[in-house]
Amino acid sequence: MIEVAGVSKRFGSTVAVQDLSFRVEPGHVTGFLGPNGAGKSTTLRILLGLVRPDAGTATVLGASYRDLPHPAGRVGAVLEASSFHPGRRGRDHLRVVARESRIPESRVDEVLETVELTGDARRRVGGYSLGMKQRLALAGALLGDPEVVILDEPANGLDPRGMRWLRDLLRGLASEGRAVLISSHVLAEVAQTADEVVIIDRGRFVAHSTVEEVVAGGAGGVRVRTPDAARLRELLAAAGMEAAAGRDGALVVRGAEPARVGELAAQHGVVLHELVAESGSLEDVFLQLTGDTA
């Protein structure tokens, strides 16, 4: 569906993307992750024929974007929230896109309905909030009922309700067999939406795996609360587990199983008030993978 093969791009002396390769299959939401400046936007723009790579090839639906006949009818893309003429009405923006993409104008009101922007469609875009611009951009991407959807930071500017709405929309698109690629610099944003993630850092490939694998790869631990913290700490240390002081007097035991901690406490008659398995923070995992452990 989407294939990036050995793509490199530099702007002046800055290397934006370096020998990057990955594939995205239909029927999935794939998160495209990396810190700010990792080269995500450049990669997406190369994929969409807006930027020429110095080396390598990027293809969508088996051809380079520039060679697809009427590409906007098959590939929907959102690049930046601000790319509208402020003096143009939201609906007119979509009419322009529909006309130049040879998409029937009847689709305009349909996608406005889909992104819940019908009520504001006749206002000028200059008066839109960031979230409304994101919705309008998304409407533009969905105009052609595309097989491939590519979204650059679609969650920017959305409130929690908007995030949830976006998540449902993208899951729905993927379940219809479309390929969905969304970029983000926040793992938590895509963790609930994406099936897979491609992670890049400083223009280079880091990992491509399922979200579960990425999350499981992080160091989890056990949070335990007891009136007798000092004694439990000693016992844990004797058993080879290191406990650290957590919030509100709780202990956090890195790399431990809850069962093991519970058994140990029971054996020695230590009262427990709380025993919880904690997954590693998503951001920890992300930073660990991208090597930015500051």
Add this chain to the structure above:
Amino acid sequence: MTALLAAEVLKLRTTRLLLWLGLILVGVVALSVAAPIATADEFGDAFGQFDWESTVVSAAGVATLFALLAGVLSLTAEYRHGTVAWTFLATPKRERVVLAKGIVSALAGVGLALLAAAVALAIAVPWLSSRGTPLELASGELWRNVGGLLVACAFWGALGVGLGGIVRNQVAAVVLALIWFPLIEPIIGAINNEVGRYLPSSAVDALLGGAATADPLPRPAALALTLAYVAVFWAAGAFVASRRDVA
């Protein structure tokens, strides 16, 4: 191409750019027509000093600058607002976008010329007849001049698109266009007319009769040269726009 042309027309109709250009143009033309009529005296009438058929249409000639501006803004405004990404996603073969914009801007230029001519005539016809020196509406000269204005505005609208493709920065492109063609080119012509008569302003002037050019080119040569200028500007604009990353 039909869809692209229709889209470009829709782009113009859905912003207020043409409305503003039109409104300002009406004001400027009204002033430039009113000034010579208001200051003309009977002494001048008696000695046949006034060629109103040409004066009235030259007052509308400022429309050429507005046509040039509309052409330059066609592409540079898209870069400025970021809508160019939508445009090139819909039409990745960017030379087709430049061509469609060139054609539509030429038409917009014709529209601005018609507006300017209509305002000039609407003021001049009743005023001149009331002071007893009516315009000769049946004369070929008047309508040839109006026709020339339409051609010139189409030319500048089309040329502006190519320039906007080469210089995508809106402010730089507008300043360059408004300084180079109306100011620098006449200076070059004054210094060395062997060069000056081949520049775009002189070429299009020669096509219209050469009133503002010393030793203008013959009409067929002027026609060939103006068409060549449009072709070269479009080709250069398309070449640069196609190679430039939209980042």
